[in-house]
Amino acid sequence: FPFRLFPLREHGMNFRARPLTCQEIQAFKKSKEVMQRFIRAYQLMLRFYGINLINEESGELKRAENWAKRFQNLNRFSHNNLRITRILKCLGEMGYEHYQVHLVKFFLTETLVKETLPNVKRSALDYFLFTIRSKRKRRELVHYAWQHFKPRGSFVWGPHDKLLQYR
Numbered sequence: 833f834p835f836r837l838f839p840l841r842e843h844g845m846n847f848r849a850r851p852l853t854c855q856e857i858q859a860f861k862k863s864k865e866v867m868q869r870f871i872r873a874y875q876l877m878l879r880f881y882g883i884n885l886i887n888e889e890s891g892e893l894k895r896a897e898n899w900a901k902r903f904q905n906l907n908r909f910s911h912n913n914l915r916i917t918r919i920l921k922c923l924g925e926m927g928y929e930h931y932q933v934h935l936v937k938f939f940l941t942e943t944l945v946k947e948t949l950p951n952v953k954r955s956a957l958d959y960f961l962f963t964i965r966s967k968r969k970r971r972e973l974v975h976y977a978w979q980h981f982k983p984r985g986s987f988v989w990g991p992h993d994k995l996l997q998y999r
Contacts, residue, residue, distance in 0.1 A: 837873050837877075838873070838877075838915075838918050838919050838921075838922035839851075839852045839856075839922065839925075840852060840918065840921050840922055840925060842921075852925070857925055857926070860926065861926065861927055867926070870926055871885075871888065874919065874923070874928075874931070877915070877919060878893070878896075879896060880902065881902055881903075881905075881906055881912070881916070882895060882896045882898055882899035882900075882901070882902025882903050882905075882906070883895065883896055883899070883902075883938065884896045890930065890934070891928065891930045891931035891933070891934040891935075892934055893934050893935065893938045903942070903948055903949055906949055906951070906952055907949055907950065907951040907952065908951070910951065910955075912952075913952060913955035913959070916935075916939070916955070916960065917955065917959045917960060917963060919935075920932050920935060920936065920960055920963035920964075921963050923935070924963060924964075924965045929964070929965050929966055929969070932963060932964055932965070933964060933966075933969050933973065935960075936956070936960045936961055936963070936964060936973055937973060937976065939952060939956040939960055940956055940957075940960075940961075940973065940976060940977050940980070941980075943956050943957075944956075944977060944980035944981055944982075945980050956977075957977060957981075957989055958989075961973055961974060961977065961989065971990075971998070974989055974990040974995070975990070975995055975998045977989060978990060978992075978995045
């Protein structure tokens, strides 16, 4: 059967690839070798996007040396956004929620603060943000996005009254 680099429990664009089962996910998580390969695959994709994983423990990220060229690719080809959403969902499935948070915050910073990825902004807000499993972490990221979104009055990803009161 077709192999997926970042398998999910849902169907993707490849109709021949079957979704993961909960039992398979548990088996993957128990295998140190599988989880190491998963992190290597994640690092490979990050490098392709111009990002480096600088702390494997925390999931902290930074721009790679070739970031400008790779960001051009990200801005030009929107199909990358589907792959990034898939990677984020898979990180959650595999127990790497902290990696999800760092990756989403990275994209929010690059799109809203540094404005280097204007064509990724909608995906970051519409899809990436909502892959975060932890309600608290998701709220923190929505608040972070709201703080940096311009014009703030057009922010539709959370209720403004609650965002104003957020602590």
